[in-house]
Amino acid sequence: MTGSKTLERVNVNTGKRPKFAIVRFPGSNCDQDAFHVVQDALHCPVEYVWHQDKSLKGFDVVIVPGGFSYGDYLRCGAVARFSNIMDAVINHANSGRYVFGVCNGFQILCEAHLLPGALVRNRDCKFLCQYVHLRVENAGTPYSSAYSDGQVIRVPIAHGEGCYIAEPETLRQLEAHNRVVFRYADARGNVTPESNPNGSLNNIAGIANKAYNVVGMMPHPERACDKMLGSKDGLGLFSSLVQTIILKKM
């Protein structure tokens, strides 16, 4: 890991803590990890929201967690995208509030057109479960302000369909507006074909929407929030969000 900036700049006593919703679909399996991070590392109020619910009233942040919603039938995320709760998730995003998708959550947000592009079978057709290095490409988003530009973080991936693709024009827009938030890189931050685990275009690991209030990524920052579990580098993403929201509310 490079960069010495602390990842925990959020003062727990400052302002009103943002309230998180974790959406659960049949087949979600990273919901508890996300819940644990929000409750025990961020000290923020958090509730599970079932996919058949219709309201996200009162929540500041919605996390769409990883897993295999609806068994990945048809395409990853394709069926979940039409769950009852998704209308509320789309409204939440369109009203400028925060929606964060991890892994299958990223796939769902792409299927819901909250983020552009699509995630297809990994280049080598293998399910990958390993740590990767990510280079923070834009530390100016609400999801990355605790990091610095170019900082390298170490977080796990666990996916079979994580190869990010998009039309050339979409890709150009993403790059032109710094909407690529994280890129697969080596430990020194070099973005190379060898450090690209799944064949994603431009080594893209995570992207933001135009307004930067919606972010999706294949790697799992929620599994990297505790040194005891191998890495704490993912915590900065969540503490960035909390800090952004607290500052907004002050």
Add this chain to the structure above:
Amino acid sequence: MPQVKVIVTLKPSLLDAQGRVVKDALQNMGYSDVEQVRIGKYMELQVEGEGAELDAKVKEMCERLLVNPVIENYRYEVIG
């Protein structure tokens, strides 16, 4: 009730990782003439309706759920 057969294929511009693995396997088995394999999806739907109305319904279902236009093309035929 009419049967609708929908065929979904990966866009030609995209690398079909699955297809490549299957092609390699076929070549390893001695089928050296196989130059390319592309894997798609085939779906059979029983749908009420007919004519232009049925066409419109099938297209809508394809574009909303059955197909992701970012990565896939589709075609369909109506039987009966």
